[in-house]
Amino acid sequence: MKIDQVKINIDIPISNIKLVKSNGETHLGSQVKFVEWGGEELGSRAKQLHEEPQVGFSVMIDPQRFQYTWLTTPITEIISDEQVEDQRIITFKTKNSDYTLYIANDGKV
DSSP, X not given: OOOOOOOOOOOOOOOOEEXXXXXXXXXXXXXXXXXXXXOSSTTOOEEEEESXXXXXXXXXXXXXXXXXXXXXXXXXXXXXXXXXXXXXXXXXXXXXXXXXXXXXXXXXX
């Protein structure tokens, strides 16, 4: 008995973004943006997306039109922002957690 095999091409997105929470929880993605909020109150709307982090902005992993993979609470302190070999490493705090964001310049994290 002969079984015919069908080959299916699947595009697997490259994860060049890794966000690691202080408890070890990890989120992977292919894009990161920094969200500026329209107000201080809980539930305020996003005002603008940025390419660079800033205190008061939230980190959004894989932003799409109405969804995302992960969104932090606003950054309260940027501890470090450095280039190490082929990746940028940003360590920051939010009201609730500490994070390290790895952004690969070329390839996977």
